[in-house]
Amino acid sequence: MRRIVPLAALALAVVATPIVLAQGGSAPGAPDKTRVTAGTYAADAGHTMVVWEVDHLGFSKYTGIFGDVTGTLVIDPKNLAAAKVDVTIPVAKVTTASA
Structure with missing residues (x-):
């Protein structure tokens, strides 16, 4: 069961990152262009x-x-x-x- 949690977190990050970027946000740790x-x-x-x-x-x-x-x-x-x-x-x- 413990292996499923990290894989689920990784899957969520892979899916969520393009959505955040498409909405005008930036990935965590990305430089702030403003x-x-x-x-x-x-x-x-x-x-x-x-x-x-x-x-x-x-x-x-x-x-x-x-x-x-x-x-x-x-x-x-x-x-x-x-x-x-x-x-x-x-x-x-x-x-x-x-x-």
Whole structure:
């Protein structure tokens, strides 16, 4: 009997989620789009990094970091399709474990 209860809860969640979303609600834990303010946001170069990783034939992973990344995000929550992202990654600023 105990196994039926979790399965019933899962089935209810699977059925209820599309209904809630169709009624304009949001799934639990989903970001609240009404809290997004339209505008242009700038990346803070001192606190933005791009981390990359290369798998070396499955034996080891080589990781590097690009710092001083700059960029902007232009967003209007009423027109998300028109959002624009512009990012500049200075390749000369790469940091790796070896040259």
